Amino acid sequence: MLLTISLLMLALFIGLLMTKKLSALTALIVVPTLFALLAGFGAETGDMVIKGLRTVAPTGVMLIFAMLYFMSVTDAGMFDPVIKRIVSAVDGDPVKIFIGTVLLGFIVALDGDGATVYMIVLSAFLPIYERVGLSKLKAACLLLQCTGLGNMLPWGGPTARAATAVHVETSTLFIPLLLPLLAAIVWTFVMAWILGRQERKRLGWRRDTAIRHDILFEERPCVAWRFWTNWLLTIALIALLVLDIVPMAYLFMLATAIMFLVNFPQLNQQQAQLARHAPAILSVASLIFAAAVFTGIFSETGMANALAQAIVNIIPPALGPYLAAITALISVPVTWLVSNDVFYFGMLPVLVQAAGHYGIAPVEMARAALVGQPVHILSPLVASTYLLVGMLKLDYAQTQRGTMRWSFITSMVFFASCLLLGAFPFYQRLS
Numbered sequence: 001m002l003l004t005i006s007l008l009m010l011a012l013f014i015g016l017l018m019t020k021k022l023s024a025l026t027a028l029i030v031v032p033t034l035f036a037l038l039a040g041f042g043a044e045t046g047d048m049v050i051k052g053l054r055t056v057a058p059t060g061v062m063l064i065f066a067m068l069y070f071m072s073v074t075d076a077g078m079f080d081p082v083i084k085r086i087v088s089a090v091d092g093d094p095v096k097i098f099i100g101t102v103l104l105g106f107i108v109a110l111d112g113d114g115a116t117v118y119m120i121v122l123s124a125f126l127p128i129y130e131r132v133g134l135s136k137l138k139a140a141c142l143l144l145q146c147t148g149l150g151n152m153l154p155w156g157g158p159t160a161r162a163a164t165a166v167h168v169e170t171s172t173l174f175i176p177l178l179l180p181l182l183a184a185i186v187w188t189f190v191m192a193w194i195l196g197r198q199e200r201k202r203l204g205w206r207r208d209t210a211i212r213h214d215i216l217f218e219e220r221p222c223v224a225w226r227f228w229t230n231w232l233l234t235i236a237l238i239a240l241l242v243l244d245i246v247p248m249a250y251l252f253m254l255a256t257a258i259m260f261l262v263n264f265p266q267l268n269q270q271q272a273q274l275a276r277h278a279p280a281i282l283s284v285a286s287l288i289f290a291a292a293v294f295t296g297i298f299s300e301t302g303m304a305n306a307l308a309q310a311i312v313n314i315i316p317p318a319l320g321p322y323l324a325a326i327t328a329l330i331s332v333p334v335t336w337l338v339s340n341d342v343f344y345f346g347m348l349p350v351l352v353q354a355a356g357h358y359g360i361a362p363v364e365m366a367r368a369a370l371v372g373q374p375v376h377i378l379s380p381l382v383a384s385t386y387l388l389v390g391m392l393k394l395d396y397a398q399t400q401r402g403t404m405r406w407s408f409i410t411s412m413v414f415f416a417s418c419l420l421l422g423a424f425p426f427y428q429r430l431s
Contacts, residue, residue, distance in 0.1 A: 002039070003310050006303035009035040010337060013294075013380070017397045024396040028290035028380065032297035041301060052296020053289060058249045059383050060288045063115055064281055065252035067387070069237075069259055070123045071277045076263040078230040079124050092132050094205060095196030098142060101125050102192045105143050106185060109150025114377065114384035116241060117147050122391050133203055136392040138195045141403040143388060145188045145410050148374035152181060158376070161344035162369050166352055166362035173366050180417035184374070187413045191406060229262050284390035288383045295339065295381050304342040309350070323355040324368045324424040331372030332411050336379045344369065355428075364424035371418065374410040378403060 013031045016022040022030070036045040073079070089096070101121060108117045121143060129139055151158050154170045163170040199205070237255045240246055246254075264270045298304050319326060327348075335343050348369050352362045377385060378400055389396050419426050 002302050002306040005035055005039050006298070006307045009298075009303065017380075017400070020395075020397060024380070024386075025287055025290045028287070028294045032294045036297045036301055039301060045297065048296045048300035049293050050296070051300055052292040052294075055295065056288055056292040056383055058247065059115075060285055060292075062249040062252050063288060063383070063387050064285050065249070065256045066115065066119050067281050067284065067391070068274075068277060069252055069256045070119045071280070072256070072263065072273050073230050073234065073259060074123050074127075075273065075276070076226065076230060076259075078227060078234070079127075092205070093196070094132065094134055094199035094203065095193055097125070097128055097132065097134060098138070098192040098196040098199070099189060101139060102142050102146060102188055105146030106150065106188075109146050110153070114147035114151070114382070115387050116238075117150065118143060118384065118388045118391060120238075121146075122388075126391070134199055135195075135202075136394055137399065137402045138199065140388055140392055140394060140399055141406050142188065142192055142195065144377050144385070144403050144407060145191065145374060147384065148377035148407060148410065149181060149184055149188065149414075151373050151377065152177065152370055158340050158344065158370055158373050161340055162348065162366040165344045165348045166366045168363045168366065173363055176421070176423040177367055177370065177418065179421050180414050180423055183417040184410055184414040187410060191410075226262055230259070233258060233262070280390060280393075284387050287386040287390065287396075291380060291383055291386065298381075299339065299342065304338045307338060309347070315354070320354065320358040321360075321428045322426065323351065323358060324360050324364050324428065325419070325426045327351050327355075327365055328368035328371035328415050328418070328424070331369050332375045332408065333372070335372040335376035339379075339381050340376065358428050360425065360428045367418065368424045371411055371415045374407045374414070375404070378407055 009031060013027055016027045016031065017024060033045060036048065041048070104121050104124065105117055108120045125139070128134075129136055152174075153159065154174045159174055160170060163173045166173075233255060237251065240251055241248060260270050260273070264273055315323070315326060331343070334347070338347075348365065351369075352365045355365050356362070376382065379385075385399075386396070389399050418424055
């Protein structure tokens with residue numbers, strides 16, 4: 001029964017989003033609540049939602065203050081000199097802008113956190129997209145590739161979960177994936193070139209009009225000591241984020257308070273900043289906490305585990321020698337449907353046990369299970385994606401439709417590279 005209910009819930013949720021019958025905010029709350037009540041959980045539903053809210057509360061608080069911080073330092077002119085130099089260097093060329101976006105995205109993604117990528121990269125590049133008239137949907141597509149691949153670094157969540165699930169060292173799991181990951185990164189730069197060429201054609205960009213974009217940019221006046229204080233504060237903030245010494249939520253709260261004292265010392269100035277950015281921040285925060293309703297009900301009712309177990313059960317024994325490749329392929333849709341915790345701690349151990357009968361090593365199965373991460377980042381269960389959509393003022397369903405095919409190709413590039421370089425076998429012949 002739980003399996004049937006989970007499939008119907010997901011089908012209705014996806015259908016309502018894709019057909020724009022409901023907003024993401026409404027669907028995330030109403031759809032799981034309706035199915036939890038239909039499944040007979042009644043008053044227990046409230047406790048499930050509270051558990052879901054507890055899991056996203058630190059992320060939600062962090063995003064609220066992080067958005068306020070980066071939006072306010074941008075208003076204070078901190079990024080203006082950088083933006084002016086970038087605009088001048090790229091000549092307003094969509095190809096160069098998108099390649100620059102990907103380059104900065106992968107650099108920031110070294111900390112393994114998607115929200116940080118979106119906030120830092122968009123603080124620098126969003127004004128450029130708007131001045132040049134580039135497609136924000138294509139920019140979102142590229143940044144989602146950066147975070148999806150960045151999540152696979154050894155200190156990223158999915159890799160650590162996969163290593164823990166099969167009881168191996170993270171380095172043992174990751175080192176054979178390094179070259180396939182680099183291949184996927186190279187593909188992302190190729191994607192930036194392809195999308196940039198499309199934007200050149202759409203905008204009618206010509207080199208003799210390039211200077212126009214540079215002239216349109218005007219730096220806001222900023223007192224020197226405040227400018228350098230903002231940069232020192234931001235560098236210290238990023239360093240502490242990477243070192244993971246202080247919880248991110250508290251770190252951004254503290255940094256925002258200091259930033260206000262430096263740039264907007266008067267009470268009316270601080271109130272003006274809050275009023276200016278409240279609509280964007282509220283839209284993102286509300287989506288994140290709405291997603292907690294979906295996550296809490298989906299996990300706590302047992303729907304997620306039922307769905308994962310059903311997928312394992314439908315694999316026939318004849319396909320056993322191909323289980324590593326099958327795991328890689330099913331990780332693409334399954335990690336979009338369920339959380340990483342459910343997939344790596346609930347489903348992967350069952351697959352590993354089955355694969356052991358055919359001589360496939362647990363570490364090879366763990367590597368295969370990471371193939372779907374470029375698509376997983378699009379899951380409605382990933383909170384940081386709502387931040388990206390909110391900052392770019394895009395429609396969530398439109399972002400899904402515009403990015404899914406590119407993320408699938410990225411996963412397939414990673415999959416093919418893993419097979420060619422021997423990270424896991426396509427077919428395991430028993431000796």
